[in-house]
Structure formats: C-alpha cells, structure tokens
Amino acid sequence: MADFRGKAVVVFFGFTQCPDVCPTSMTTMAEVKRLMGDQGEKLQVLFITVDPERDTLPLLKEYMGNFDPTFLALRPEPAELKAVGDSFKIYYRKAVGTTATSYTMDHSAGKYVFDTNGAVRLFSSYGTEPVVIAEDILTLLKSTKA
Numbered sequence: 346m347a348d349f350r351g352k353a354v355v356v357f358f359g360f361t362q363c364p365d366v367c368p369t370s371m372t373t374m375a376e377v378k379r380l381m382g383d384q385g386e387k388l389q390v391l392f393i394t395v396d397p398e399r400d401t402l403p404l405l406k407e408y409m410g411n412f413d414p415t416f417l418a419l420r421p422e423p424a425e426l427k428a429v430g431d432s433f434k435i436y437y438r439k440a441v442g443t444t445a446t447s448y449t450m451d452h453s454a455g456k457y458v459f460d461t462n463g464a465v466r467l468f469s470s471y472g473t474e475p476v477v478i479a480e481d482i483l484t485l486l487k488s489t490k491a
Contacts, residue, residue, distance in 0.1 A: 347463065352389045353482045354459040355469075358435050358452055360396035361408045366454045366471060367392075371412040373475050374456075378413060380479035387461070387486055390416040395430070395437040395452045397423050433457060458482060460489040 355374060359367035371392065378385040392409060394400040397420050400408075405418035421429045430437055437452040454471035458481065466485055469478050 349389045349459075350463065351461050352387045353461060353485050354389045354391060354463070355478075355482075356391045356393060356433070356457040356459070357455075358393050358395050358430070358433070358437065359454075360394050360450045360452070361400050361404055362396070362449070364449075366452075368411075370454065370456065370471065371409075371416065373473075373478070374416070375412045376475040377479045377482065378415075380475055381483060384483055384486060388482060392416060392418040393429065394418065394420050395426065395435075396450050397421060397426060399446070458485065460485050462489055464489075 355377075357367075357370055357374070359370065361367070371390075374390045378388050378390075381388060390413070392405070394405060400418075400420055402418075402420055405420055409416040409418045426437075435453040437450055440449045440451050442448040456469040456478075457465055458467035458469060458478075460466045467481055469481070
C-alpha cells in the first residue's frame with residue numbers, strides 16, 4: 346500500500362468473466378469516484394483476480410479500462426492466490442462448468458477500504474449504494490493525513 350500513500354484504496358476480489366457481481370461492483374466504484382468530485386483523484390481502486398488461470402494481465406487491463414482508466418488490476422500467480430486470499434480472509438472457489446474452461450468462480454463480494462496511511466478501515470458489503478461509499482471515503486480522507 347506504500348505506493349498509494351495519500352490515497353484511499355479500495356480492494357475488491359473478482360474475475361473478468363463474472364456475469365454480475367464484479368461488473369456491478371466496478372461500475373459502483375466508478376460512480377463513487379465521480380461522486381467524490383475533485384477528491385476522486387485521491388481514490389485508487391485495486392481489483393485482484395481470483396481466476397489467474399484465465400485472467401491475463403492484458404485482459405485485466407482491458408477490463409479495468411471499461412470502468413475507469415485509473416483502476417488497477419492485480420494478478421497473483423496461482424500458487425500465490427491462496428496466501429493473498431487468506432491475508433484478506435476472502436472466500437473463493439472454482440465452480441466446475443460443462444467444459445474445462447467454462448467454469449465460474451464463487452467469491453466474496455465485499456470491498457476493503459484502506460485509509461491514506463494504508464490501514465484497513467472499512468468493509469463495504471456488496472450492494473452498498475455509491476453515495477454511501479463516497480461519503481465514507483471522503484470522511485476517511487478528511488480524518489487521515491498521509
């Protein structure tokens with residue numbers, strides 16, 4: 346988080362082929378940034394894939410660009426994903442499909458919000474309205490100094 350000192354950071358776990366939760370969450374975060382006005386520059390969204398087998402770095406970059414060009418995606422190697430997931434205490438599991446590549450991923454859908462000093466301060470549940478998240482982040486920005 347040191348790379349983002351001075352910014353509020355929102356971390357979300359998902360995958361690019363998610364049919365609903367992930368694109369909805371990223372759209373929500375784009376709206377949060379818009380609602381924050383000039384302070385939106387102090388928001389960094391990080392999307393961490395739970396499907397590193399299919400989510401290549403170019404695909405992740407393209408996916409983030411659909412929502413906001415400043416949003417970043419991270420791709421842990423398959424062997425690293427468990428440690429990353431465990432550190433955030435997230436749930437994820439491959440749900441087998443009809444073919445080897447048609448699987449989906451079950452996963453936690455909340456967002457972790459870090460203050461400008463890199464301390465996790467909030468957990469935002471899936472479905473929280475953008476205005477609520479924006480207000481929470483603006484409050485964090487006022488209450489913490491980098």
